[in-house]
Amino acid sequence: NAGVTQTPKFRVLKTGQSMTLLCAQDMNHEYMYWYRQDPGMGLRLIHYSVGEGTTAKGEVPDGYNVSRLKKQNFLLGLESAAPSQTSVYFCASLLAGGYNEQFFGPGTRLTVL
């Protein structure tokens, strides 16, 4: 059981470039989330998904898009990267129902120059 994995681990982009972050989970979880972590700001929810083919906006969705074509994968896209998107990005997943634990990935450190 790999749990929640994220690729890549690190990335440096130039302003205006695009990229996709991949999150994968092998726990058959229904719900998946993308957060960004910034100093002094804590964790802020970007987008989330409650099932295959569905996505919803979180607290800070602007500049990002997501897709959940397969249950086990949740993609986060940056179409035109900006320096304000320099952050550490965490993916998480959750099994529906009850008082379940939300599992996090190891994070992707993104720098936009």
Add this chain to the structure above:
Amino acid sequence: AQRVTQPEKLLSVFKGAPVELKCNYSYSGSPELFWYVQYSRQRLQLLLRHISRESIKGFTADLNKGETSFHLKKPFAQEEDSAMYYCALKRVGNTPLVFGKGTRLSVIA
């Protein structure tokens, strides 16, 4: 709107001293409260949840609905407790967690 407040950005204590990390929340319903911990350059992991009423690594937290608080406590801090601690709230149903801004605990030898 739901909100989680962790008033201290940084908390420094000496080894062996008691620790209390504060968490207050605003939510009109019955919340689920969690504490997550993030050790240096690692992923977040669940430390404890109010529903379990358990002690993990010597830490406990009690939900006080009257004061809308869920403070994390440990009687004797250890150096390995140094980490970032996040309080999180979950509303009724499978809704996303709402996180506080975190408190960095530094335990000084």
